[in-house]
Amino acid sequence: MAERHRHEVIVIGAGLAGLAAACKLQAEGVDAQVLEAQERVGGRVHSMRQLGSNQEAGGTYIGAGYTRIIGVAERFGVELIDVTPMLAFFREQELVLGNEIIRQADWPDHPANLFNGDDRALMPWAYYRMLTVKENPLAQPADWLAPASARHDVSVYDWLKGLGFDDAVIKLAYGINVSFGEDAGDVSALLLFFRAAFSVAQRRLSPEGVAGYTAKNGVARIPEAMAAALDPPAQLQKVVVAITSEADDTTVHCADGSVYHAPQVVCSLPFGVLRHIKIEPPLRGLQAEAVNTLPAQAMTQVYLAHKSNFWEADGFSPSLFTDGVAGMVAAARNGTDPKEVTSFTAWTLGANATRLDALPPAAAGRLVIDAIEAIRPAAKGQLEFLGIQSWGTDPFAQGGWAYFKPGQIARFAAAMGARHGQIRFCGEHLGRASRGMEGAMESGERVAAEILAL
Numbered sequence: 001m002a003e004r005h006r007h008e009v010i011v012i013g014a015g016l017a018g019l020a021a022a023c024k025l026q027a028e029g030v031d032a033q034v035l036e037a038q039e040r041v042g043g044r045v046h047s048m049r050q051l052g053s054n055q056e057a058g059g060t061y062i063g064a065g066y067t068r069i070i071g072v073a074e075r076f077g078v079e080l081i082d083v084t085p086m087l088a089f090f091r092e093q094e095l096v097l098g099n100e101i102i103r104q105a106d107w108p109d110h111p112a113n114l115f116n117g118d119d120r121a122l123m124p125w126a127y128y129r130m131l132t133v134k135e136n137p138l139a140q141p142a143d144w145l146a147p148a149s150a151r152h153d154v155s156v157y158d159w160l161k162g163l164g165f166d167d168a169v170i171k172l173a174y175g176i177n178v179s180f181g182e183d184a185g186d187v188s189a190l191l192l193f194f195r196a197a198f199s200v201a202q203r204r205l206s207p208e209g210v211a212g213y214t215a216k217n218g219v220a221r222i223p224e225a226m227a228a229a230l231d232p233p234a235q236l237q238k239v240v241v242a243i244t245s246e247a248d249d250t251t252v253h254c255a256d257g258s259v260y261h262a263p264q265v266v267c268s269l270p271f272g273v274l275r276h277i278k279i280e281p282p283l284r285g286l287q288a289e290a291v292n293t294l295p296a297q298a299m300t301q302v303y304l305a306h307k308s309n310f311w312e313a314d315g316f317s318p319s320l321f322t323d324g325v326a327g328m329v330a331a332a333r334n335g336t337d338p339k340e341v342t343s344f345t346a347w348t349l350g351a352n353a354t355r356l357d358a359l360p361p362a363a364a365g366r367l368v369i370d371a372i373e374a375i376r377p378a379a380k381g382q383l384e385f386l387g388i389q390s391w392g393t394d395p396f397a398q399g400g401w402a403y404f405k406p407g408q409i410a411r412f413a414a415a416m417g418a419r420h421g422q423i424r425f426c427g428e429h430l431g432r433a434s435r436g437m438e439g440a441m442e443s444g445e446r447v448a449a450e451i452l453a454l
């Protein structure tokens with residue numbers, strides 16, 4: 001006989017979105033039960049404490065205007081650290097094109113620099129960000145979902161072509177380590193406008209001189225503290241496999257045979273995960289299409305220890321922004337002194353991440369170390385593989401974060417987050433005015449407010 005449970009609300013997923021919904025519901029006296037597939041809470045907030053220092057595999061940077069995250073950290077006693085002094089060091093990374101290290105100071109006059117006039121001073125990673133702020137048609141972040149914005153839901157490639165750039169410039173500006181999609185043809189410009197509008201809005205909310213925060217002892221402290229306050233507590237290792245609804249009762253089925261009933265369900269799963277869950281009656285029309293087709297970014301991080309300060313031997317900055325398989329090789333500074341490099345993380349995205357995902361972990365680590373050694377011989381024999389985190393192959397994430405292909409925002413905006421009978425959806429992909437961790441919280445609080453209003 002299956003183990004059966006009854007609650008007022010079932011919340012599926014204990015990432016920030018699910019936890020935000022559950023905290024809000026329980027604060028109002030609702031019997032909300034969280035079901036989480038893994039043996040930890042936090043989802044894509046994941047502090048890799050097993051690596052010995054404060055390594056983050058997921059959400060790390062808390063914008064100084066993330067009012068929800070900052071509020072919840074204060075409420076649950078999680079200490080935030082101002083990362084402004086660290087960010088100056090992160091900006092010091094060198095550009096690497098085809099194994100040639102190009103210092104930032106040499107970039108304006110370098111022959112590979114295809115930008116024009118004053119734009120030549122901009123590094124490739126900063127270029128499209130500057131353009132999405134300067135050319136942004138959105139008055140405020142939430143406007144990305146407005147029907148009037150649909151005309152901007154074209155590829156980044158078409159948008160940049162429209163601004164008069166040729167293919168080589170577009171590849172330099174949006175072709176290396178891009179956060180969304182494989183290349184400029186694969187992502188909607190409207191998503192980049194949303195992201196830029198959110199960044200600008202963040203800056204307005206930030207206290208003078210503060211760029212952002214992270215959490216002491218790992219960002220996972222935040223979802224952990226939220227989960228610790230839950231009563232009933234989140235049930236871990238509950239892999240939801242099916243949701244069936246009848247009249248005013250919804251049944252959530254877990255892989256271990258346990259069954260949970262409630263009149264209301266909050267589902268915070270990323271669409272790449274949700275598409276493998278059996279929903280009865282099934283999702284229909286554009287909502288089904290959104291769940292089945294919305295892509296998520298392949299992202300894999302390789303963690304490396306260093307045996308010596310090899311960068312002092314070649315005189316380049318420890319951090320590199322490469323156009324090869326090592327992606328962005330960032331010096332972590334997780335000690336008390338931001339000048340001290342504590343380890344390295346190679347952040348790979350898109351095709352580079354997919355290439356690493358196809359290899360056994362140690363071989364992926366070797367490939368990245370070989371790539372770094374080919375770029376800077378001073379690193380030879382100085383790097384050691386510590387571990388790897390792949391979001392693309394994680395069955396409970398199915399990618400780092402959602403992105404929208406050209407046309408998908410206008411097509412899915414109204415339908416993708418719609419209530420399906422008694423099931424409400426949330427998650428970072430359904431943030432309306434905020435992105436990342438703050439967007440996840442926003443979406444969770446929104447669906448909780450809808451239930452409380454019933």
Ligand SMILES: Cc1cc2nc3c(=O)[nH]c(=O)nc-3n(C[C@H](O)[C@H](O)[C@H](O)COP(=O)(O)OP(=O)(O)OC[C@H]3O[C@@H](n4cnc5c(N)ncnc54)[C@H](O)[C@@H]3O)c2cc1C
Pocket residue numbers: 012013014015016017018035036037038041042043044045057058059060061062063238239240241268269270273299391395396397399400401426427428429435436437438440
């Ligand atoms: C590498 C990386 C870096 C990032 N950096 C930043 C950053 O610096 N700043 C920022 O603001 N954001 C950042 N983000 C984004 C941020 O981490 C996410 O937007 C946010 O954590 C998503 O929260 P969520 O609740 O929507 O989803 P998730 O955290 O993915 O939560 C979903 C939960 O559902 C669970 N689940 C999955 N399948 C099932 C199932 N079948 N049954 C039950 N439970 C299930 C999962 O285990 C998970 O706990 C980053 C993300 C990544 C991947």
